Amino acid sequence: MKIKVLIADDHQLFREGIANLLFSAENIEVIAQAQDGADAIEKAKHFKPDVILLDIAMPVMNGIEATKKLK
Structure with missing residues (x-):
């Protein structure tokens, strides 16, 4: 089984x-x-990945904020 990223x-x-x-x-x-x-x-809600690689500094919502919401 492949790891979905x-x-x-x-x-x-x-x-x-x-x-x-x-x-x-x-x-x-x-x-x-x-x-x-x-x-x-x-996209995480739709695709259900096993791993998400997030940049920290992004517009709209940064990777740290996104991580908190993904928990």
Whole structure:
């Protein structure tokens, strides 16, 4: 069974870079990407990832605020 990952970062290049790094791992699947914390929360509700990688400094809602709401 693959580990489902959601990546949240306001920089598209970073999101895609992390996704490309994880793509080579057999047991990891990037199921969604988000551009801010609020987007990450909505996508987490929909996709139910096992792991969420959150940037700390993002517009709208930062990674720390998003983590508190995801608990």
